Amino acid sequence: MRDKGVSQSRSALSRRGLWLIVIFFGLFTGPIFAGSVESIASGDGHYLALSDKGALESWGRNDFGQLGQGTVQSGWGGPTCPAMVLPPGKQWLKVAAGDNHSLAIASDGTLWAWGRNDLAQLGFTSLLGILGLASGKRELQPVRISSDTDWIGVSGGMLSSFALKRGGSLWGFGGNWMGQLGDGESRPLIEFSSPVEKLPHLTRPTRIGKEADWAAIAAGAEHVLARKLDGSLWAWGRNDCGQLGVGTFISTDRPTRVGRDNDWVAFSAGGVGWRGARSAAIKRDGSLWVWGNWKAIQLAKGIANPADTNLFSRPVRLGLDSDWVRVVCGNDLCVALKSEGTLWVWGAGATNLAGRMMPASRAPVAQIGSDRDWVNVVADGHGLGSETILHALKTDGTVWSWSPNIYPASGGVPAIPTGVQVTPRQILPLGKPIPRPTVPTHAENGSR
Numbered sequence: 001m002r003d004k005g006v007s008q009s010r011s012a013l014s015r016r017g018l019w020l021i022v023i024f025f026g027l028f029t030g031p032i033f034a035g036s037v038e039s040i041a042s043g044d045g046h047y048l049a050l051s052d053k054g055a056l057e058s059w060g061r062n063d064f065g066q067l068g069q070g071t072v073q074s075g076w077g078g079p080t081c082p083a084m085v086l087p088p089g090k091q092w093l094k095v096a097a098g099d100n101h102s103l104a105i106a107s108d109g110t111l112w113a114w115g116r117n118d119l120a121q122l123g124f125t126s127l128l129g130i131l132g133l134a135s136g137k138r139e140l141q142p143v144r145i146s147s148d149t150d151w152i153g154v155s156g157g158m159l160s161s162f163a164l165k166r167g168g169s170l171w172g173f174g175g176n177w178m179g180q181l182g183d184g185e186s187r188p189l190i191e192f193s194s195p196v197e198k199l200p201h202l203t204r205p206t207r208i209g210k211e212a213d214w215a216a217i218a219a220g221a222e223h224v225l226a227r228k229l230d231g232s233l234w235a236w237g238r239n240d241c242g243q244l245g246v247g248t249f250i251s252t253d254r255p256t257r258v259g260r261d262n263d264w265v266a267f268s269a270g271g272v273g274w275r276g277a278r279s280a281a282i283k284r285d286g287s288l289w290v291w292g293n294w295k296a297i298q299l300a301k302g303i304a305n306p307a308d309t310n311l312f313s314r315p316v317r318l319g320l321d322s323d324w325v326r327v328v329c330g331n332d333l334c335v336a337l338k339s340e341g342t343l344w345v346w347g348a349g350a351t352n353l354a355g356r357m358m359p360a361s362r363a364p365v366a367q368i369g370s371d372r373d374w375v376n377v378v379a380d381g382h383g384l385g386s387e388t389i390l391h392a393l394k395t396d397g398t399v400w401s402w403s404p405n406i407y408p409a410s411g412g413v414p415a416i417p418t419g420v421q422v423t424p425r426q427i428l429p430l431g432k433p434i435p436r437p438t439v440p441t442h443a444e445n446g447s448r
Contacts, residue, residue, distance in 0.1 A: 036397040037428055042378035043097035047391055054091035054107055057082040064100045065140035066115030086141040098156025109149040111163055112142040118196055119159045120203040121174030157219035168212040171205040178222045179253025180237035182208040189251050216442045220269025221276055231262035241277035242313030243292035265440035271331035280334050282440040286322035289315040325437040330379035330388030341372040341436045375434050376443055395434050400424035
């Protein structure tokens, strides 16, 4: 009996020891991610990772509660270790990030949002917000938008949001100063200014036109791209640099078709201001096309543009390669993924990512590192940040970041990023293997 009691005591101690180890690692390494990373989303300094089990984690900037963890940190400060988005156990299906807000679709088809909400980019206004109180202009954890349960796609812009329903209808809400919600009200379009609360906006999800054949959407800072079921590409919003690709430099609040082609697959809308006023897209044959503000690209590829050497109002093919599968535009660069698993970059912010100086007078496409196991990439670009920070997903399920360490570990005030790492650092651990895309695919979030 004594031996049996001793054995039971030792067993209990072993169990307690095991739990202590679990608690220790939970405290010092963060929660264990449920499942393997399936997709990632990038805002203006905050990031989200969705697992194949429906778990959602976030990290980075959190001054508006955009991480959805029930907390808020001032400035650019925020947790660098990914942690679960509230509420615990919620199953998520899709995720996207605006500049300082986040959007997600739950497994039951409901739409949720959190973070900054001064222009109703979360799809509603609160009484505290109407009264002008700061606490009413943000939500620290996911809040459900409407009672509908048929949402299937979502994308976030600078201060605006977009969602797609199962029946093919497209909806927008939030900031609308440049007609980026596509409501066709023909109101005068104005420049972004402060206070932002005075800018035109829509306080609840509003349908964009009467069409019911939308298939995918990518929101930039002030312009939007969307594809229909027939493969045609449409654009609206700001267009002073030709970023809509419709052959003019006139902004519009109505969806306008980009050319006459019906073979567009993947696409991305760029960031804020003239630096981010660009778009890129991939066709079914794997060719890569760009338009908008592409400084010196004609020098690198022999493209003639007599009107303005920097601006292209219609899509122009970049090179002759036909193995591109994904593309993303940021504030000062663009990154694309090839079917072989390599990442390529071009634009003003490409120097550090390429690991070498990029000629100022040319716009070459350079490979990022030598790895050949990338499957997806996202970039900052909706907000006013000066640098474009990349996060990418590998075939082994790990997530990597080229972000500098902007959150000081020993006090001090966090600063806006001023540089980009040449070598990426791992953010999330190994998961189950993920196959590389072999044909062009559109990654939601617009992979802005």
